[in-house]
Amino acid sequence: MFSKSCEYGIRAMIYIAGESLKERRVSLKDIAQDIDSPVAFTAKILQQLSRNNLVDSVKGPTGGFEIQPGRMKKISLGAIVKAIDGDGIFKTCGLGLKECSEKRPCPVHNQFKSIRENLCRMLDETSVFELSQGLKDGSTFLRHK
Amino acid sequence: MFSKSCEYGIRAMIYIAGESLKERRVSLKDIAQDIDSPVAFTAKILQQLSRNNLVDSVKGPTGGFEIQPGRMKKISLGAIVKAIDGDGIFKTCGLGLKECSEKRPCPVHNQFKSIRENLCRMLDETSVFELSQGLKDGSTFLRHK
DNA sequence: ATATATTAAGACCTTTTTATCCTTTATTAG
DNA sequence: CTAATAAAGGATAAAAAGGTCTTAATATAT
Ligand code: FES
Ligand code: FES
Numbered sequence: 001m002f003s004k005s006c007e008y009g010i011r012a013m014i015y016i017a018g019e020s021l022k023e024r025r026v027s028l029k030d031i032a033q034d035i036d037s038p039v040a041f042t043a044k045i046l047q048q049l050s051r052n053n054l055v056d057s058v059k060g061p062t063g064g065f066e067i068q069p070g071r072m073k074k075i076s077l078g079a080i081v082k083a084i085d086g087d088g089i090f091k092t093c094g095l096g097l098k099e100c101s102e103k104r105p106c107p108v109h110n111q112f113k114s115i116r117e118n119l120c121r122m123l124d125e126t127s128v129f130e131l132s133q134g135l136k137d138g139s140t141f142l143r144h145k
Numbered sequence: 146m147f148s149k150s151c152e153y154g155i156r157a158m159i160y161i162a163g164e165s166l167k168e169r170r171v172s173l174k175d176i177a178q179d180i181d182s183p184v185a186f187t188a189k190i191l192q193q194l195s196r197n198n199l200v201d202s203v204k205g206p207t208g209g210f211e212i213q214p215g216r217m218k219k220i221s222l223g224a225i226v227k228a229i230d231g232d233g234i235f236k237t238c239g240l241g242l243k244e245c246s247e248k249r250p251c252p253v254h255n256q257f258k259s260i261r262e263n264l265c266r267m268l269d270e271t272s273v274f275e276l277s278q279g280l281k282d283g284s285t286f287l288r289h290k
Numbered sequence: 291a292t293a294t295a296t297t298a299a300g301a302c303c304t305t306t307t308t309a310t311c312c313t314t315t316a317t318t319a320g
Numbered sequence: 321c322t323a324a325t326a327a328a329g330g331a332t333a334a335a336a337a338g339g340t341c342t343t344a345a346t347a348t349a350t
Contacts, residue, residue, distance in 0.1 A: 001146065001234065004338060007241035014252050027296070041339050047298060060347025061295040077253065089146065096152035098289040107159050107276040107285040108222065111267050118263055122256050131252040140252040144243040149308065172326070186309050192328065205317025206325040 006084040009045045011035040011142050013080055016055055016065050017072045017132040025064040036143035045084065052083040067128070077131070078123035090120055151229040154190045156180040156287050158225055161200055161210050162217045162277040170209040181288035190229065197228040212273070222276070223268030235265055 002010075012031050019026045028046065032039040046065060050057045054075055055065050067075070081089065093100035094112040102109075134140030147155070157176050164171045173191065177184040191210060195202045199220055200210050212220070226234065238245035239257040247254075279285030 001239055002241075004241060007239075010253070011240055011251075029296095038339060040341070043297075044299095044339085050297085057297060058347080059295085059297045059345075060349095062348065063296045063346085065297090094146055094152075095156055095287075096147075096149060097286070104286050104290065105284075106156075106287065107279050108155070108271070109285065111271055115260070115264050115267060119260050122260060126253070126256055134252050139250075140254065141242070141249050142240075142251065145249065174326095183309055185311070188327075189309085189329095195327090202327060203317080204315075204325085204327045205319095207318065208316085208326045210327090 002081060002089075003085050005041075005045050005048075006081055008035065008037045008042055009049055009084045010077065010080050011037070012042060012046060012065075013049065013055065013067070013075070013128050014131045014135060015142055017067050017128045018135045020066045020072070021069060021132060021136070025058065025062070025066045027064040031065065034142060048084060049080070052079075054080060054083055069129075072129040072132070073127050075128045076124050077126045077128070078120065080128070081123060090116070147226060147234075148230050150186075150190050150193075151226055153180065153182045153187055154194055154229045155222065155225050156182065157187060157191060157210075158194065158200065158212070158220070158273050159276045159280060160287055162212050162273045163280045165211045165217070166214060166277060166281070170203065170207070170211045172209040176210065179287060193229060194225070197224075199225060199228055214274075217274040217277070218272050220273045221269050222271045222273070223265065225273070226268060235261070 012035055015031055015035050016026055019030075028039065028043050031037075031046070032042045035042075046055065046057065049055045050065075055067055057063070057065050078090075091100060093106055094108055094116075095106045097104075097106050100106070100109065100112075131140075135142065157180055160176055160180050161171055164175075173184060173188050176182075176191070177187045180187075191200065191202065194200045195210075200212055202208070202210050223235075236245060238251055239253050239261075240251045242249075242251050245251070245254065245257075276285075280287065
């Protein structure tokens with residue numbers, strides 16, 4: 001569904017959000033540790049997210065990553081996906097035709113459209129803040145045990 | 146969503162079904178031409194589909210690929226996807242955790258679950274026969290113009 | 291000011307996916 | 321039986337994704 005980069009990116013964002021709500025800025029190492037991702041690769045993804053202003057980064061000692069509590073309700077899952085994987089999943093043809101359109105639909109166009117609409121709505125309506133809540137109350141997890 | 150192989154595979158199956166309904170057996174070249182896919186690569190995919198008994202192949206002059214009209218109503222989109230991409234899309238965690246379970250769900254588990262259920266139902270309920278109909282009446286297409 | 295901790299950036303390596311090519315095997319027509 | 325045709329199978333190549341490493345930039349605490 002999503003690229004590995006995107007999966008790590010989403011997990012990182014949810015983790016950072018959770019810690020930011022506790023007023024803790026987190027380092028790359030903490031993140032990679034807690035979401036069980038390769039450190040250097042995660043760094044690259046955080047750079048992308050930072051350039052897209054989805055997360056704030058601070059260099060130097062006591063530095064790290066954080067998300068302003070005010071912003072995290074406005075950051076949707078979709079925004080993260082778009083920043084990392086682009087908007088392909090939102091609009092490209094499910095069978096790989098050069099374009100997806102009503103004018104020249106592929107055989108699965110209608111079936112896909114409805115599923116894609118559900119997916120897009122979900123991605124758009126779900127915020128990072130919301131997702132960080134389950135983490136807090138221990139009902140959801142970001143890594144295997 | 147699906148791999149390129151899977152996209153070509155689905156397109157090939159729908160095309161072969163359409164031609165089989167006209168009692169025409171089609172060659173690899175015809176298929177690649179009509180679905181606009183790389184010939185040799187398409188051959189590989191057809192081999193997989195053939196090994197999985199989703200399509201029948203006949204060697205030699207007048208040979209090619211076909212699907213028994215009786216079977217095509219029973220071949221679902223899901224069966225093709227499973228034969229080529231495996232069943233990952235049906236059951237792996239949307240955030241890449243080692244397993245997707247209710248016991249230890251990731252933060253997006255519930256949101257994903259509902260979308261994945263829709264997707265699975267659609268893949269399971271949609272048959273190749275059904276998809277070949279739009280092609281016949283000219284309302285759907287397997288390649289760009 | 292300096293040493294240190296931390297992210298940013300770019301070059302590089304590895305694995306997987308996508309794609310091609312060549313040889314073998316099976317089938318048909320003449 | 322032979323020549324021609326078409327798929328099967330295996331080896332190889334190219335491109336993309338996934339991942340690492342080294343150096344530079346920047347901020348902090350002492
Ligand atoms: S044209 Fe294929 S999904 Fe729209
Ligand atoms: S645990 Fe992530 S989707 Fe189920």
